[in-house]
Amino acid sequence: xxxxxxxxxxxxxxxxxxxxxxxxxxxxxxxxxxxxxxxxxxxxxxxxxxxxxxxxxxxxxxxxxxxxxxxxxxxxxxxxxxxxxxxxxxxxxxxxxxxxxxxxxxxxxxxxxxxxxxxxxxxxxxxxxxxxxxxxxxxxxxxxxxxxxxxxxxxxxxxxxxxxxxxxxxxxxxxxxxxxxxxxxxxxxxxxxxxxxxxxxxxxxxxxxxxxxxxxxxxxxxxxxxxxxxxxxxxxxxxxxxxxxxxxxxxxxxxxxxxxxxxxxxxxxxxxxxxxxxxxxxxxxxxxxxxxxxxxxxxxxxxxxxxxxxxxxxxxxxxxxxxxxxxx
Numbered sequence: 001x002x003x004x005x006x007x008x009x010x011x012x013x014x015x016x017x018x019x020x021x022x023x024x025x026x027x028x029x030x031x032x033x034x035x036x037x038x039x040x041x042x043x044x045x046x047x048x049x050x051x052x053x054x055x056x057x058x059x060x061x062x063x064x065x066x067x068x069x070x071x072x073x074x075x076x077x078x079x080x081x082x083x084x085x086x087x088x089x090x091x092x093x094x095x096x097x098x099x100x101x102x103x104x105x106x107x108x109x110x111x112x113x114x115x116x117x118x119x120x121x122x123x124x125x126x127x128x129x130x131x132x133x134x135x136x137x138x139x140x141x142x143x144x145x146x147x148x149x150x151x152x153x154x155x156x157x158x159x160x161x162x163x164x165x166x167x168x169x170x171x172x173x174x175x176x177x178x179x180x181x182x183x184x185x186x187x188x189x190x191x192x193x194x195x196x197x198x199x200x201x202x203x204x205x206x207x208x209x210x211x212x213x214x215x216x217x218x219x220x221x222x223x224x225x226x227x228x229x230x231x232x233x234x235x236x237x238x239x240x241x242x243x244x245x246x247x248x249x250x251x252x253x254x255x256x257x258x259x260x261x262x263x264x265x266x267x268x269x270x271x272x273x274x275x276x277x278x279x280x281x282x283x284x285x286x287x288x289x290x291x292x293x294x295x296x297x298x299x300x301x302x303x304x305x306x307x308x309x310x311x312x313x314x315x316x317x318x319x320x321x322x323x324x325x326x327x328x
Contacts, residue, residue: 040183043086045094045102046073047300048162049117051310052175053093055197060186061179064089066102070302072275073098078105086111091182093117093175098159113182120174121167123157126228126238163297164229165208165314169201204314208234211318216326219265221258221290223272223281226297236325239267241280255284262288269324271295274304293320 039062044050046067053063066082067073078101086092091113092106106114161167176194180187212234220227225240239261241254261267270292272281278292285292296305298313306316321327 040091040179040186041089042091042093043089043111045092045099046076048168048298048310049093049095052117052168052172052197053179056172056176056179056190056193058189058193060183060189067099067300069300070275071300073299077101083109091115091178095159095161097123097156113178115175115178117161117171117175118156118159121161121170123159123161124228124232126158126160126225158225158228160226160297161229162310163227163314164233165201165205166233167229169198169205172197172201200311204311205233207315208318211322212236212325212327214328215322217266217268218325219261219267220295220321220324221262221267221270221284222295223270223278224276224297226273226299227295236321237265241270241284255287258284259288262290266326267324268326269293269320271320271324273297274302275299293324295320 040057040060042053042057042061042063044053044063044065046065047069050063050065053061057063064085066078067076076099083105086105086109089111092109092111093115094102094106095117096103097118161171172194176190176197179190183190208230218235219237219239220231221239221241223241225238225242227238230236231238239258241258268290270281270285270288270290272278272292272294274294274296281292284290294306295317296313298310298317301308301313305313307313
């Protein structure tokens with residue numbers, strides 16, 4: 001059991017929910033074990049959680065990730081070893097609603113500090129179309145009354161909050177407060193690290209606002225409805241082939257609808273992502289004469305990622321969106 005556990009306050013045991021992450025080195029290795037490290041041990045559910053904990057915790061935290069690089073986080077099933085790892089940690093940082101097996105394991109775990117990132121910001125419902133969807137739907141009339149599946153696997157709302165830098169910053173502030181309460185000996189460092197991270201996220205938001213300000217279309221097509229919050233933040237409309245679950249197969253009617261949307265809205269690109277198959281995207285693009293490109297939901301960093309961390313990949317996403325939307 002970690003020596004740091006004795007510092008956890010009673011308030012922190014029940015308080016703030018958050019995300020967590022640690023060093024990319026720790027998260028990239030399944031052999032990194034929690035417990036008895038001499039630091040504040042954090043188990044993070046997947047990359048965006050781990051990244052926050054790494055930036056906020058710095059040298060004072062030891063972070064392991066339940067989701068390995070290259071593993072699609074929605075598909076994660078918790079192993080017996082990972083369940084034991086949870087029990088030996090000081091805190092679990094996760095995003096309720098994204099990974100049912102993680103929610104269940106953490107809910108049943110005796111771990112003292114359970115930090116749920118979804119409680120640190122507001123969640124909204126997104127389905128196959130997100131953004132200023134009502135306006136977009138009115139523009140096209142009843143043709144867009146396709147099944148806007150709000151995937152029932154995500155009953156608490158769309159969990160992809162980290163793809164909106166503003167919401168991600170709200171979560172970061174909550175994580176920072178949770179760390180300060182759970183490990184008060186290092187509260188000053190956690191506070192300073194949080195402030196730096198929030199400043200960086202605000203700068204990223206400014207880059208997106210400026211970079212997407214002058215564009216020829218608002219509509220972009222993706223395989224997986226992960227970008228609803230990003231679309232809303234910057235006045236875009238995401239049209240997804242499948243819903244919030246990347247494994248959902250689109251209906252023939254949905255594919256036909258997307259072909260019509262592409263022609264009417266000047267769509268140039270069908271985006272796919274690095275952790276799931278690009279087959280559906282390439283089929284739709286081929287049928288409609290569009291090109292394909294990567295728009296990364298930053299659910300994990302691999303050798304195929306266009307960057308080594310959250311900020312680099314998000315800036316690559318901005319570049320891809322600027323090209324697809326005709327931004328000048």
